[in-house]
Amino acid sequence: MKQLTQLALLLALLISFTSQSNAALLVEPVIGYNLGSKIDIEDSESYTGGSGGAFGARLGYQNLGFQLGLDYLNSSIDMDDNDFDENVSLSEFAGFVGFEFPVLLRVYAGYIFSANGETTFDGGSDVKLSQGTGTKVGVGFTGLPFIDINLEFRSGKFDSYEAGGIEFNKEVTYQSMMLGLSAPFAF
Numbered sequence: 001m002k003q004l005t006q007l008a009l010l011l012a013l014l015i016s017f018t019s020q021s022n023a024a025l026l027v028e029p030v031i032g033y034n035l036g037s038k039i040d041i042e043d044s045e046s047y048t049g050g051s052g053g054a055f056g057a058r059l060g061y062q063n064l065g066f067q068l069g070l071d072y073l074n075s076s077i078d079m080d081d082n083d084f085d086e087n088v089s090l091s092e093f094a095g096f097v098g099f100e101f102p103v104l105l106r107v108y109a110g111y112i113f114s115a116n117g118e119t120t121f122d123g124g125s126d127v128k129l130s131q132g133t134g135t136k137v138g139v140g141f142t143g144l145p146f147i148d149i150n151l152e153f154r155s156g157k158f159d160s161y162e163a164g165g166i167e168f169n170k171e172v173t174y175q176s177m178m179l180g181l182s183a184p185f186a187f
Helices: 002-020
Strands: 024-041 046-063 066-078 087-100 105-120 126-144 147-158 161-163 166-168 172-182
Touching: 024 066, 024 147, 046 087, 046 172, 066 105, 066 172, 087 126, 105 147, 126 172
Parallel strands: none
Antiparallel strands: 024 046, 024 172, 046 066, 066 087, 087 105, 105 126, 126 147, 126 161, 147 172, 161 166
């Protein structure tokens, strides 16, 4: 009889905990503007001052403030450096973890496991960047209804690049700060 009472109490505790849980599917469209981007090519050039728009989305799981999921971001960065006045397109897939505090603040970090990019160098040579990896960290203000204001820093690298059909084994790194808006929906 005592074991049956303990089992009933444990079952009641589990049911009350799961009914109070905020577990939900997280869908979050993102738009942003890249500020102060930088691109470095190993042992040769460095280009700074890029800016441009970005869009993407996060899809994941949210429970008791914790967030976990996948992140996609497509950026168009206009490099306005004197030597390199071109548009660089980047596409990134990342896994992310985050936490939304009850006090209007969210923090998150991610690992970029797949990044691709393309641009055109002076002289018309198409450049393709592939197999990139990197990291991202961000902080968000969650005080507005349905809208978050986020500040995110991304840093990544490509081990090589292809220009005019020739592959160069030089590392290309990029860094960018993005100010963005997102609309997190939890279902």
